[in-house]
Amino acid sequence: MFVTGSSSQLLTRDLATALRGRSLTLEVFPLSFAEVLEFRGIVWQRAHPDSESVVRGALDHYLRWGGFPEVVLAEEALRPLILGEYASLMLCDVVERYGVRNEVLIRELLRFAFRNTASLVNVSKLHRDFASLGFSVSKNTLHEYLGYLEDSFLIFLLPKRERSVRKQAHNPKKLHVIDPGLVAAFQGNPDRDVGRKLETTVFLHLRRQGRALYYYANGGEVDLCDEEGKAFWNTCWSLTDPDTTGREQRSLALGRSRSKQAKGVLLYHEFAPALKSALPEAQPAWRWLLEQSKEESRP
Numbered sequence: 001m002f003v004t005g006s007s008s009q010l011l012t013r014d015l016a017t018a019l020r021g022r023s024l025t026l027e028v029f030p031l032s033f034a035e036v037l038e039f040r041g042i043v044w045q046r047a048h049p050d051s052e053s054v055v056r057g058a059l060d061h062y063l064r065w066g067g068f069p070e071v072v073l074a075e076e077a078l079r080p081l082i083l084g085e086y087a088s089l090m091l092c093d094v095v096e097r098y099g100v101r102n103e104v105l106i107r108e109l110l111r112f113a114f115r116n117t118a119s120l121v122n123v124s125k126l127h128r129d130f131a132s133l134g135f136s137v138s139k140n141t142l143h144e145y146l147g148y149l150e151d152s153f154l155i156f157l158l159p160k161r162e163r164s165v166r167k168q169a170h171n172p173k174k175l176h177v178i179d180p181g182l183v184a185a186f187q188g189n190p191d192r193d194v195g196r197k198l199e200t201t202v203f204l205h206l207r208r209q210g211r212a213l214y215y216y217a218n219g220g221e222v223d224l225c226d227e228e229g230k231a232f233w234n235t236c237w238s239l240t241d242p243d244t245t246g247r248e249q250r251s252l253a254l255g256r257s258r259s260k261q262a263k264g265v266l267l268y269h270e271f272a273p274a275l276k277s278a279l280p281e282a283q284p285a286w287r288w289l290l291e292q293s294k295e296e297s298r299p
Helices: 012-018 033-040 049-065 069-073 076-098 103-115 123-132 139-151 165-170 180-185 194-208 242-257 273-278 285-297
Strands: 119-121 155-158 173-177 213-218 220-226 231-239 263-271 282-284
Touching: 033 049, 033 069, 033 285, 049 180, 049 194, 049 285, 069 076, 076 103, 076 139, 076 180, 103 123, 103 139, 103 173, 103 180, 123 139, 139 155, 155 194, 155 213, 173 180, 173 194, 180 194, 194 213, 194 220, 194 231, 194 263, 194 285, 213 242, 220 242, 231 242, 242 263, 263 285, 282 285
Parallel strands: 231 263, 263 282
Antiparallel strands: 119 173, 155 173, 213 220, 220 231
16 A cells, blocks of 8 residues: 655654554655656767767756756746745745744755755854854754754755764764755756755765765865765866866875775766876766666666
């Protein structure tokens, strides 16, 4: 029996309690990049330059508008309106579910989250920023409201990978949002912050696989790593600048230093072929996303 629907009154833990353990929880995400290509009738033909160009352009489109089916199939002029309506409904659900009294504050917090995907969140700094905007709010309230957004699957907060639970708790969390397209509902230009939206897209892909994910920072930063430290992923929009290449080399070295078995990959969008020898772990993000999806679909 499948009982479907949308209710702000029932979250995952509420369902488990109501059904007394007779339930299985599956996370259902907006469409992945590979699924969006299917919706749009785009087929990747290997070793075909024109096909690769179309797929790379489709990734730009995905980062701009995300993976909600209605948005994918809508005319471009309607997409920002639909996303804005989604954002309003999501906010109303959170306010209703938790009885939030300060609606203005949680609206601004949601706006902050979607404008700062793939960024570190330091609640102390966030508290100072909100105070400078005239909000009278405690750090505990900000922690609570971030928890509401996370429980509602609007955001994900990744801890820093540390052996000590105490250290994890005291370090900033890395924030990712449920869909890169929703960023357009909170800022006027959907083409901004494409590098951070690319990182969020990679995060969502790995999350669909059920992985427990972390970030790591120590001089440099590893964008995403698994719980055991055996696999890690970095993303970069453009590798056409030698300085960027050097930074990514240091980040990959940092990831490998955490474990002898650690294997990393650097996913990029724009690339300079002359730099390939300096970053053998690098591969196009669009190709990685599609190949990973094909592997998952094999019996």
